Amino acid sequence: MKVTKHIEKAKQTLFSFEILPPLKGTSIQSIYNSLDPLMEFNPPFIDVTYHREEYVYKKREDGLLERRSVRKRPGTVGICAAIMNKYQVDTVPHIICGGFSKEETENALIDLDFLGVDNVLVLRGDPIKNETYFTAEPDGHQFASELLGQVKEMNNGIYLDEDLKNSAPTDFCIGVAGYPEKHFEAPNMRSDIHFLKKKVEAGADYIVTQMFFDNQKYFDFVKLCRENDINIPIIPGLKPISTKKQLSLLPQRFYLNVPNPLVDEVLKCKENKDVRQVGVEWAKQQTKELIEFGAPCIHFYTMGKSDNVQQIVGSFV
Numbered sequence: 001m002k003v004t005k006h007i008e009k010a011k012q013t014l015f016s017f018e019i020l021p022p023l024k025g026t027s028i029q030s031i032y033n034s035l036d037p038l039m040e041f042n043p044p045f046i047d048v049t050y051h052r053e054e055y056v057y058k059k060r061e062d063g064l065l066e067r068r069s070v071r072k073r074p075g076t077v078g079i080c081a082a083i084m085n086k087y088q089v090d091t092v093p094h095i096i097c098g099g100f101s102k103e104e105t106e107n108a109l110i111d112l113d114f115l116g117v118d119n120v121l122v123l124r125g126d127p128i129k130n131e132t133y134f135t136a137e138p139d140g141h142q143f144a145s146e147l148l149g150q151v152k153e154m155n156n157g158i159y160l161d162e163d164l165k166n167s168a169p170t171d172f173c174i175g176v177a178g179y180p181e182k183h184f185e186a187p188n189m190r191s192d193i194h195f196l197k198k199k200v201e202a203g204a205d206y207i208v209t210q211m212f213f214d215n216q217k218y219f220d221f222v223k224l225c226r227e228n229d230i231n232i233p234i235i236p237g238l239k240p241i242s243t244k245k246q247l248s249l250l251p252q253r254f255y256l257n258v259p260n261p262l263v264d265e266v267l268k269c270k271e272n273k274d275v276r277q278v279g280v281e282w283a284k285q286q287t288k289e290l291i292e293f294g295a296p297c298i299h300f301y302t303m304g305k306s307d308n309v310q311q312i313v314g315s316f317v
């Protein structure tokens, strides 16, 4: 079922989860171990992230370095199929512009359609690790809005080969990313909202936000979106902080601000197990306020370990 349908049907705020494919060589059992405890909450959908290739340097016998392309977390489509099969729950694979030609995107969408996947989260993807700028494939997409355009075309039965006649239309519900604290490349919020609106005008059905620790950022973002006629559901993304290191890692990776009281609480902790508990309490408070605000769904980034998310959601369900 489509994410938008789940939201329409819901009488209260929903809880959804996002997982990462495990590192290459790890069994899919690690995904089940993380999801099993969350299934009691009947999530309407589970997102599976997509990870493009990165470059690593290996030392050769002659001492020179060799650049190799590796995908450390493959398996997005397979994991979606496995989850749907095991738990009978909808999945939302993330699809990205980076590393894909239009033809490869089309073929990936055909696979997803044949598997019965009803939703996709359409993203640009980050620049390749160690590169400053995002570069599209020669025959790929530069922005998420362009990739979204391709999914929309397929939803209208228009494939890349114009000689195809009577092509079966797909029917994907399309999510896009939004940034309550602005995307790091956008010169300012106004510009970022302008391009978010372009994604909505191109046919996005819902927005999922980048993680944030200060709910006011989400409330302001929703207000700004509504003032700019962006009227689709805006699903807040939450990640409970779980290690001291994340105090610098998360701002560096996701360009977000961690509020003072949370920083203070984390710094008081002696061990990471205490930080994990601080993260749970903070996220519980965030969840409570987001429910009161009327968020359609709260999306938890589980990052592989779900005991903390289980504690948070468990106190509301």
Ligand SMILES: Cc1cc2nc3c(=O)[nH]c(=O)nc-3n(C[C@H](O)[C@H](O)[C@H](O)COP(=O)(O)OP(=O)(O)OC[C@H]3O[C@@H](n4cnc5c(N)ncnc54)[C@H](O)[C@@H]3O)c2cc1C
Residues within 6 Å of the ligand: 048, 049, 050, 051, 052, 094, 095, 096, 122, 123, 124, 125, 126, 127, 142, 143, 144, 145, 177, 178, 183, 184, 185, 186, 191, 192, 193, 195, 196, 199, 208, 209, 210, 211, 237
């Ligand atoms: C909920 C969520 C899930 C994510 N999942 C993944 C994942 O699974 N895999 C992954 O690799 N990454 C993922 N990301 C990260 C995402 O790919 C990066 O944040 C990326 O840098 C931007 O993606 P986007 O889809 O927001 O890009 P876009 O919407 O294309 O925007 C990128 C930047 O370009 C600007 N812009 C947009 N259109 C134009 C235009 N026409 N002209 C000029 N500027 C423009 C925007 O303002 C923004 O600054 C996720 C992010 C979020 C919030």
